[in-house]
Amino acid sequence: MVFTASARRVLQSKGAVAGLCVLGVLALAALAAPLLPLSNPIQIDAPHALYSPGTPYLFGSDQYGRDVLSRVVYGGRVSLMVGPIAVGIALVPGVAVGLLAGFYGRWVDVLLMRVVDVMLAFPGILLALGIVAVLGPSLTSLMIAVGISSIPTYARLTRASVLSARENLYVDAARVVGAPDRTILLRHILPNVVAPVIVVGTLGVGAAILVAATLSFLGLGSQPPTAEWGRMLSEGRQYLREQWWIATFPGLAIMLTVLALNMLGDGLRDALDPRLRV
């Protein structure tokens, strides 16, 4: 009931629907990439280097003769995988920390939140950079790095929701009838956390895709010859003056994906949790 009501409200938001459609198309293309009539995204084909957009390459070809369209579509597989996995890595410990800190309070709260504070002392991509430095540049360490560095967001968000949820009468009622802490936490408090976490998580996927593309652009994420949007931009930038298409299409792809996720996230926020509105 609640779910269908929320779903209806999400679908009433034009932005959310537009975001959902764009994401659907991108995800479908990424998933179906091997089935589509696209040339191999990593096979070097020197004689066909630097064709401008049109025929035979809709988005042109890059300096190695690879089809830019094909690389953009295959790059979507990387970005659309990195974003959700990184958020997943952040979500599980983040929500757990927030639940424990908010529910038990006292020294548990103080201890956990001090750790979160220390992580928050590393602004923006600094923590992710530090983690990549330790693990070495690769796609896997990039996902771990982006994931770990966003744990504080979910920990704080969850804690705040728990603090208000635990004041509810039904929590007292559950305690009175002798429900163990675990039941109270998972059955009565966790559902209150779900809505804000879904909203922030959706926006977080977009943010994770941005950070991942940024680190790959800096040469610290996916390694060549993998088709990855950030990497494609960095490889295409020396051709900016004459062969603008090499860097432009992957850039558009990143922006479109993140824009769609932000629009969906905004729509979800308005539908599920208007309090979060900034």
Added chain:
Amino acid sequence: MNAYLARRVVATVPVLFGVSLLVFSMLALVPGDPVQLMLSEFQTTPEQIARLRSQLHLDEPLPVQFGRFVWNAVRGDLGTSIRTRRPVTTEIADNFPATLQLALAGLLVAGILGVSLGVIAAANQHSWLELGSMLLALIGVSMPSFWLGLLLIFGLSLRLRLLPATGGGDLAHLVLPAITLGLGAAAILARLTRSSMLEVLRQEYVTTARAKGLAEWLVIGRHALKNALIPVVTIFGLQFGQLLAGTFVVETVFARPGLGRLIIDGILNKDFPMVQGVVLVVAVSYVLVNLLVDLMYAVLDPRIRYA
């Protein structure tokens, strides 16, 4: 309030301790032998490896190493770069001004652009001006800064030849990087200013100001703006940190000297003292800036009681 200030300052100490512990742990957390990893690019003899190990005091117990790390850092000694063989502190001191300059310029762009967009959107609620400025803000948040930088280089320097594309130095070289860096933060500030302004415009003193026949721009400029900016000022400190880290990317795009070059080269060359040094300096500056903003906030807004 003095008690609040004191408590806020004291609360910073454990955070700084945690930050140094985390930065120190980087070397210990490296999978495998950090010394062999650091020297993997060089031809080395076992003696050289042993020398670097003792030079970095890696043969001592970890608590002793950590104590030395903190003590040295406090005295301004962050070790020697593996790659350039210069003291890390010197390298950072040489490059910090360029990064700070860019971060401040970015903050300026973000502040001016973000606040004006937010005010325009709030003052023209339900009009195409609001829709337009908020759409612009949405695009701003979604735009990867490195791509924006490349677009600006392509449009404004390669095509129109208005501004230099790469390098550092004079003010002209600062314009494009500052816009690139500041636009994302401007988008966030614009959204925040708009909602805060809408809130303030519903207050009774605004109605009073309007009722006495004040022009709308005076109502907004003189009565509403100051109060609407309070939450905006709070996140200025947070944004400054984001911008400081954001410079790393922008510096790479525009081939500007700065901390970005140091840390990225450091990561690629496994130059751990350098990476640790930059991470530590940036994190500590960020903590101190936030402390400063909080203190200023307490002084500026006496309404707020700190329990």
